[in-house]
Amino acid sequence: MKALVLLGLVTVASAKVFERCELARTLKAAGMDGFHGTKLADWVCLAKWESDYNTKKVKNLKDRNNSSLYGLFQLNSKLWCDDGQTHESKNACRVKCSALLSDNIQASIACAKKVVKGENGLRNWVDWRHHCEGRDIRKYVAGCGV
Incomplete structure (x- = not known):
């Protein structure tokens, strides 16, 4: 019986980890390609470096500014x-x-769109600045048919 309860907890806690092309297609369908001057490859690169395409990732910043990502x-x-x-x-x-x-990443997409419309655009994300900005990021959508 304990094994069944534990299995149920694992199922509830499991995360959706997108494959690169699956995410590219999902973001394109949500209107992210070209949104506020951003390219689809920027969004996929951003998600790679921020969460490794994991919808359930939480990073605690309590030691820095008492918040979480x-x-x-x-x-x-x-x-x-x-x-x-x-x-x-x-x-x-x-x-x-x-x-x-x-x-279902619709809330994440809506919020990310709000962020990118702000003063700093994609530069609001440190990982985008460090890993995507000014680089050839075509590989993030290559072979995805988008």
Whole structure:
């Protein structure tokens, strides 16, 4: 009986980890290619370096600024979502952080679009600046038919 309960917990906690081309097709269908001047390869590169395409990734930043990063695009609870723990969250996307951990990535996409429309665009993401900006990122969508 304990094995059945444990199996149920593992199933609930499992994450959707996208394959590169699967994510590229999903993001293209959601209108991300060309959105606010961004290329599809930018989004796929961003997701690779932020979450390794994992929808359930959470990174705790409590030691730095008392916030956490959530989901595919690692959106910060201090600025973009409400995790119920981060004091003075701006929650600019008007979404619970837990919604950004869903295998249905529509909330993550909507929030990422809001971020990229802001003053710094994709530069809001440190990993995009370090791994994608100014580089040949065509490989992130190569062979995906998008």
